[in-house]
Amino acid sequence: MDYITNLFISMKSGMFVTFYIFSITLIFSLVLGIVVAILRLSKLKMVELVVSLYIFIMRGTPLLLQIIFVFFGLPIIGITFDRYTAVFIAFILNYAAYFAEIFRAGLQSIDKGQFEAAKVLGLSRFETYRYVIFPQMLKNILPALANEVITLVKDTALVYVVGISDILREGKIAVNRDATLLPFLVVAIFYAGFIxxxxxxFKNIEEKFEYYR
Amino acid sequence: MILNVEGLIKSFRGQKVLDKVSFELKEGEIVSIFGRSGAGKSTLLRCINGLETIDRGSIKINGEYLYRENENYIEIAKGESLKRIRQSIGYVFQNFNLFPNLTVLDNIILSPVKAYKLDKDIAIEKANNLLKKLNISDKRDCYPYELSGGQKQRVAIARACILSPKIICFDEPTSAVDDEVKRSIADIIMEFKRENIAVLIVSHDKDFSYSISDRIISIEEGKIIS
Incomplete structure (x- = not known):
């Protein structure tokens, strides 16, 4: 038991790294996702095409490959990033694409009549989205959003590829050092606890939205 | 005149839905637009409320142009002018389009408080008076899903009335309601007339239209026939 407690303490920095990558990615990809979703619904064909291509590339190739491309590939053409920046670029661009698709589906699930009612009532575009559309959209997309956020927690483990010491990498080091699989149990407990x-x-947020149907 | 529609033409994919429609509406007048399904009456109402653009013609509401035909294009009201026009006209949708995430009270005061910057206490007082008048004061804090069809319609009417419009438009107000609700809608509409508010009704309910209207406009294949 002492060994496991000590492992938790020694893997503290790895836990922090995982949490740090998760949080930064989540915040920025959610914001970028909203922007991309709105652009994706643009009436300008060119904008819609570019955004669709971006989403296709992000969803059509593995995140691992995208991290490798940003960190190892871009320096070939003279664009260099440090490990963390490279990881954040790849993660945020990748997750923003997934979130954008969730937001787009959420926006499209709102009845056209809601937009029309807001329009005849004189609400601006911002007021319409702020008070009418987003609250309804959020209720509709929460389950899909929760799935994606949980996947993000586990995807943070991919940062090992650029040598960042997250919880899983620290676990592996401990396994090799101590010749026991127990550190992996600690890693599993951390991920399971986090999730x-x-x-x-998310369950609480969903319950908060149950005040209307 | 509170509403002037002049030479209105509207097409969808090359098919004319409204063809040179012209009519006027006086203050306190109740006019029903009557016609079969697909005759273009709902499209006409949507054009008057700025939910559809028009191809030719003009629409003037309370002295200001919502759409005005210039040489080669249709000028659309913008900014403050559009806001004033929107304030002058209320629209009760066929399926009400209440905001499900807001209470009855919030549905009614959202527009005056957020879009027209009316003091919230004044808006609440106005909303309370309207709810009392429409006999649904006890539903003030309910959400739309907790209301019956007739109650939803009254909330939609209150929402359309809160800014004291000069015209109120009803899209099929008697579809899917029983006779009692129908009678109460007729009472509400007659009350508007007493307050000198013009009412424009789109309906295919001949009995209802004839019983409450000052004038009937019959529309067929996008044209006014009488």
């Missing part, structure tokens, strides 16, 4: 907290958080 348990997120699952409950």
């Amino acid at each position: 348990y907290v997120l699952t409950n958080l």
Whole structure:
């Protein structure tokens, strides 16, 4: 038991790295996702085409490959990033594409009559989205959003490819050092605990939205 | 005149839905636009409320042009002018289009408070008076899903009336309602007339249209026939 407790303490920095990558990616990809979703619904064909291509590339290739491309590939043409920046670029661009598709589906699920009612009532575009559309959209997309956020927690493990020491990498080091698989159990407990907290958080948010149908 | 529609032409994919439609509406007048399904009556109402652009003609509401035909293009009202026009005209949708995430009260005061910057307390007081008048004061804090069809319609009417419009448009107000609700809608409409508010009704309910209207406009294949 002492060994496991010590492992938790020694892997603290790895846990922090995982949490850090998760948080930064989540915040920025959600914001970028909203922008991309609105652009994706643009009436300008060119904008819609470019955004669709971006989403296709992000969803059509593995995230691991995208991280490798940003960190190892771009320096070939003279664009260099440090490990963390490269990871954030790849993660944010990738997750923004997925979030954008969720937001787009959410926006399209709102009845056209809601937009029309807001329009005849004189609400501006911003007011329409702020008070009418987003609250309804959020309720519709919460389950899909929760799935994606949980996937993000586990995807953070991919940062090993550029040598960042997240929790999984630290676990592997401990396994090799101590010749036991117990560190992996600690890693599993960390991921499961993290996801348990997120699952409950989303459950609470979903319950908060149950005040209307 | 509170509403002037002049030479209105509207097409969808090359097919004329409204063909040179012209009519006027006086203050306090109740006019029904009557016609079969697909005759273009709902499209006409949507054009008057700025939900559809028009191809030719003009629409003037309370002295300001919503659409005005210039030499080669249709000029559309913008900014403050559009806001004033929107304030002058209320629209009760066929399926009400209440905001499901807001209570009855919030549905009614959202526009005056957020779009027209009316003091919230004044807006609430106005909303309370309207709810009382429409006999749904007890539903003030309910969400739309908790209301019956007739109650939803009253909320939609209150929402359309809160800014004291000069015209109120009803799209098929009697579809899917029983006789009692129908009678209460007729009472509400007659009350508008007493307050000198013009009412424009689109309906295929001949009995209802004839019983409450000052004038009937019959429309067929996009043209006014009488």
